[in-house]
Amino acid sequence: xxxxxxxxxxxxxxxxxxxxxxxxxxxxxxxxxxxxxxxxxxxxxxxxxxxxxxxxxxxxxxxxxxxxxxxxxxxxxxxxxxxxxxxxxxxxxxxxxxxxxxxxxxxxxxxxxxxxxxxxxxxxxxxxxxxxxxxxxxxxxxxxxxxxxxxxxxxxxxxxxxxxxxxxxxxxxxxxxxxxxxxxxxxxxxxxxxxxxxxxxxxxxxxxxxxxxxxxxxxxxxxxxxxxxxxxxxxxxxxxxxxxxxxxxxxxxxxxxxxxxxxxxxxxxxxxxxxxxxxxxxxxxxxxxxxxxxxxxxxxxxxxxxxxxxxxxxxxxxxxxxxxxxxxxxxxxxxxxxxxxxxxxxxxxxxxxxxxxxxxxxxxxxxxxxxxxxxxxxxxxxxxxxxxxxxxxxxxxxxxxxxxxxxxxxxxxxxxxxxxxxxxxxxxxxxxxxxxxxxxxxxxxxxxxxxxxxxxxxxxxxxxxxxxxxxxxxxxxxxxxxxxxxxxxxxxxxxxxxxxxxxxxxxxxxxxxxxxxxxxxxxxxxxxxxxxxxxxxxxxxxxxxxxxxxxxxxxxxxxxxxxxxxxxxxxxxxxxxxxxxxxxxxxxxxxxxxxxxxxxxxxxxxxxxxxxxxxxxxxxxxxxxxxxxxxxxxxxxxxxxxxxxxxxxxxxxxxxxxxxxxxxxxxxxxxxxxxxxxxxxxxxxxxxxxxxxxxxxxxxxxxxxxxxxxxxxxxxxxxxxxxxxxxxxxxxxxxxxxxxxxxxxxxxxxxxxxxxxxxxxxxxxxxxxxxxxxxxxxxxxxxxxxxxxxxxxxxxxxxxxxxxxxxxxxxxxxxxxxxxxxxxxxxxxxxxxxxxxxxxxxxxxxxxxxxxxxxxxxxxxxxxxxxxxxxxxxxxxxxxxxxxxxxxxxx
Numbered sequence: 001x002x003x004x005x006x007x008x009x010x011x012x013x014x015x016x017x018x019x020x021x022x023x024x025x026x027x028x029x030x031x032x033x034x035x036x037x038x039x040x041x042x043x044x045x046x047x048x049x050x051x052x053x054x055x056x057x058x059x060x061x062x063x064x065x066x067x068x069x070x071x072x073x074x075x076x077x078x079x080x081x082x083x084x085x086x087x088x089x090x091x092x093x094x095x096x097x098x099x100x101x102x103x104x105x106x107x108x109x110x111x112x113x114x115x116x117x118x119x120x121x122x123x124x125x126x127x128x129x130x131x132x133x134x135x136x137x138x139x140x141x142x143x144x145x146x147x148x149x150x151x152x153x154x155x156x157x158x159x160x161x162x163x164x165x166x167x168x169x170x171x172x173x174x175x176x177x178x179x180x181x182x183x184x185x186x187x188x189x190x191x192x193x194x195x196x197x198x199x200x201x202x203x204x205x206x207x208x209x210x211x212x213x214x215x216x217x218x219x220x221x222x223x224x225x226x227x228x229x230x231x232x233x234x235x236x237x238x239x240x241x242x243x244x245x246x247x248x249x250x251x252x253x254x255x256x257x258x259x260x261x262x263x264x265x266x267x268x269x270x271x272x273x274x275x276x277x278x279x280x281x282x283x284x285x286x287x288x289x290x291x292x293x294x295x296x297x298x299x300x301x302x303x304x305x306x307x308x309x310x311x312x313x314x315x316x317x318x319x320x321x322x323x324x325x326x327x328x329x330x331x332x333x334x335x336x337x338x339x340x341x342x343x344x345x346x347x348x349x350x351x352x353x354x355x356x357x358x359x360x361x362x363x364x365x366x367x368x369x370x371x372x373x374x375x376x377x378x379x380x381x382x383x384x385x386x387x388x389x390x391x392x393x394x395x396x397x398x399x400x401x402x403x404x405x406x407x408x409x410x411x412x413x414x415x416x417x418x419x420x421x422x423x424x425x426x427x428x429x430x431x432x433x434x435x436x437x438x439x440x441x442x443x444x445x446x447x448x449x450x451x452x453x454x455x456x457x458x459x460x461x462x463x464x465x466x467x468x469x470x471x472x473x474x475x476x477x478x479x480x481x482x483x484x485x486x487x488x489x490x491x492x493x494x495x496x497x498x499x500x501x502x503x504x505x506x507x508x509x510x511x512x513x514x515x516x517x518x519x520x521x522x523x524x525x526x527x528x529x530x531x532x533x534x535x536x537x538x539x540x541x542x543x544x545x546x547x548x549x550x551x552x553x554x555x556x557x558x559x560x561x562x563x564x565x566x567x568x569x570x571x572x573x574x575x576x577x578x579x580x581x582x583x584x585x586x587x588x589x590x591x592x593x594x595x596x597x598x599x600x601x602x603x604x605x606x607x608x609x610x611x612x613x614x615x616x617x618x619x620x621x622x623x624x625x626x627x628x629x630x631x632x633x634x635x636x637x638x639x640x641x642x643x644x645x646x647x648x649x650x651x652x653x654x655x656x657x658x659x660x661x662x663x664x665x666x667x668x669x670x671x672x673x674x675x676x677x678x679x680x681x682x683x684x685x686x687x688x689x690x691x692x693x694x695x696x697x698x699x700x701x702x703x704x705x706x707x708x709x710x711x712x713x714x715x716x717x718x719x720x721x722x723x724x725x726x727x728x729x730x731x732x733x734x735x736x737x738x739x740x741x742x743x744x745x746x747x748x749x750x751x752x753x754x755x756x757x758x759x760x761x762x763x764x765x766x767x768x769x770x771x772x773x774x775x776x777x778x779x780x781x782x783x784x785x786x787x788x789x790x791x792x793x794x795x796x797x798x799x800x801x802x803x804x805x806x807x808x809x810x811x812x813x814x815x816x817x818x819x820x821x822x823x824x825x826x827x828x829x830x831x832x833x834x835x836x837x838x839x840x841x842x843x844x845x846x847x848x849x850x851x852x853x854x855x856x857x858x859x860x861x862x863x864x865x866x867x868x869x870x871x872x873x874x875x876x877x878x879x880x881x882x883x884x885x886x887x888x889x890x891x
Contacts, residue, residue: 036070177614257294445482459559677717718782771800
């Protein structure tokens with residue numbers, strides 16, 4: 001029987017499926033006990049209630065916690081704190097490398113303090129997929145993939161060897177090597193089970209598959225009815241070490257779908273519509289659950305596309321319940337038959353299976369969409385929620401560009417063409433959001449086939465790329481012959497990874513960059529991704545649009561945003577006749593025919609048979625050995641971080657923040673892309689100078705993402721995004737600030753060093769939606785390493801606030817109606833935050849005083865956004881890793 005479970009409600013039971021028996025925790029035991037109303041809860045919350053039942057220990061999870069969760073009040077503000085124990089953890093390499101670095105550093109630290117390094121080991125399964133490192137240096141040729149992979153290994157050999165050490169040194173930890181796929185698509189097609197099993201003593205437990213991931217788009221797996229979302233690397237590390245995720249039982253917004261998609265509309269158009277609607281609704285910090293008859297017309301890949309973009313619409317997750325389509329997809333992707341049978345039996349036994357007759361759950365709020373009203377769309381130029389109907393795209397572009405449209409074209413050196421505002425210089429089929437969905441990729445291939453047959457080609461200034469999320473994609477495109485058609489238009493496979501969607505679009509040709517710079521052109525990109533924030537896609541591209549894969553191909557042919565794809569011809573055929581988008585757009589039946597004929601379970605069986613083995617380059621990597629990592633002081637990729645320096649077994653007393661200066665005063669919607677180092681490393685910046693000083697030539701700089709294991713590089717790139725606007729340094733863009741009181745203008749990193757030498761703590765001021773975007777732990781790690789003790793804003797995005805707490809930074813929110821502007825704060829004041837030393841409680845009000853140069857003082861209160869008792873403990877310990885380490889030492 002299960003150990004250390006109190007089972008206060010007598011929920012432990014046995015489920016027999018075929019010839020196997022499983023231990024389960026029955027949700028209907030609560031109804032029998034007269035507790036709550038589980039059968040009316042949203043399906044996503046039923047999963048959380050089961051999680052609590054199974055993990056009841058009287059400490060982290062109590063009988064009262066279970067009762068409160070089962071009695072969830074849909075309309076109440078979240079106040080019930082629960083301890084959520086995810087079944088597993090998913091990592092990608094950009095955020096995974098620093099997580100493994102931290103675990104290695106924890107082994108050193110625990111040994112220094114007299115503990116056993118082997119205690120530092122993932123207690124729950126952790127899978128790391130290397131997908132964020134490949135960059136598009138080569139494109140448009142048959143050799144592009146091989147050359148990009150070769151460069152990937154050259155740039156990342158050291159960090160890949162470190163990850164192989166981790167796989168061999170840590171138990172319960174697996175690595176999916178480079179060139180395999182994108183973590184979320186691999187999770188959807190292979191790793192996710194919907195119902196998880198684990199041996200506990202002499203029984204096999206069965207329970208809902210749940211996870212946290214170090215990438216915000218972990219939510220893609222919600223389409224497979226697996227509850228999971230993105231957290232920071234530090235939270236993921238704690239989960240790997242057996243610590244529960246502390247969270248408030250959320251409100252759940254129900255999104256009712258009905259009808260079917262009209263001809264011409266794709267899953268991408270649907271998710272852009274859903275994203276716009278939910279952003280307008282306001283669902284930050286909430287669960288979204290989809291229901292209604294419209295689910296029956298959505299394939300599971302369509303659902304996964306919608307679930308993937310939960311971070312874009314602001315929700316913690318976008319959940320779809322288990323139904324017949326779930327079972328069909330599990331069979332289609334070659335999951336073992338006994339696993340599919342268990343999913344069906346378990347879900348039906350637990351009231352987790354949806355049918356057409358299932359009553360609608362009770363929700364906090366609802367909204368609905370008639371699928372037939374969805375129309376072809378794009379979103380941009382810098383936010384995924386800014387949807388533009390395709391029919392209005394040309395007008396929207398002209399409104400955006402305004403008087404700049406009067407500027408003439410700029411000739412491109414050595415070419416017979418010119419560029420102008422709106423020239424599409426990047427067209428990328430990228431991102432698991434869409435490459436996991438065969439219907440939109442087949443549609444792109446069919447459009448390419450029809451266009452190529454008519455003699456249409458991409459414009460010569462467009463950098464085209466195809467980066468599938470798994471090798472299954474290449475196999476079905478090749479089998480159907482569509483891969484050749486895509487290659488004819490320049491969409492050759494460039495790698496299996498995130499590429500353009502995360503900013504790894506690679507360099508544009510020198511002559512293209514010269515023309516853009518010469519005309520100060522607003523060049524454009526069109527990508528089938530999920531993010532298009534400023535400065536993310538390419539430093540040379542200022543307008544970025546999300547679109548479906550077939551529209552990406554169409555824009556590559558058109559070559560310009562000042563173009564009406566629906567009314568103007570996209571080119572001429574061999575006879576000079578106009579060709580319109582409608583002439584090459586495939587019908588839904590054509591797409592279905594190819595999908596039915598060219599996809600099968602055998603493809604998934606073949607491609608995932610050796611998913612952890614890798615190619616020869618991976619297998620030949622020289623790998624360090626031993627339980628402790630042999631840190632190399634000369635390494636510019638992997639260094640022992642300073643988080644545990646001087647750490648004692650007992651936590652230090654809390655202290656107020658006094659005499660602080662503002663490092664950066666920022667506006668609204670500052671994203672983690674603005675804060676966290678990402679993309680290329682500029683030669684002239686602090687990080688570039690550091691690398692040069694350590695013997696690295698600029699051609700070998702690689703990206704910030706690839707060097708996340710080196711805190712010295714990353715701290716120098718924090719708050720250094722080329723589009724960051726610091727109000728302390730008006731008229732500038734990038735990581736620039738002014739040192740106060742000297743007034744000297746310098747880089748944010750150099751200012752932080754100067755303040756550190758002066759013994760001055762720092763704060764950051766911001767506006768609404770601070771920390772929107774990816775779950776980048778370095779946005780918090782870089783903040784604390786720069787010396788920032790507190791961040792004061794109008795509102796936080798969920799993941800970043802949590803990450804700040806996890807690193808020991810105090811997140812503070814102005815009272816309603818107040819902000820830096822209404823309080824008259826210039827950012828040149830000297831700040832003190834008091835009320836910390838006397839003790840903290842969840843969401844305590846603390847006092848801020850801001851002393852100006854003339855001696856006048858403004859006093860106001862802010863909410864210290866430590867939302868739960870667990871978060872208070874993390875902050876008191878200096879961060880979540882220090883908390884876990886001290887707990888392990890005491891145990």
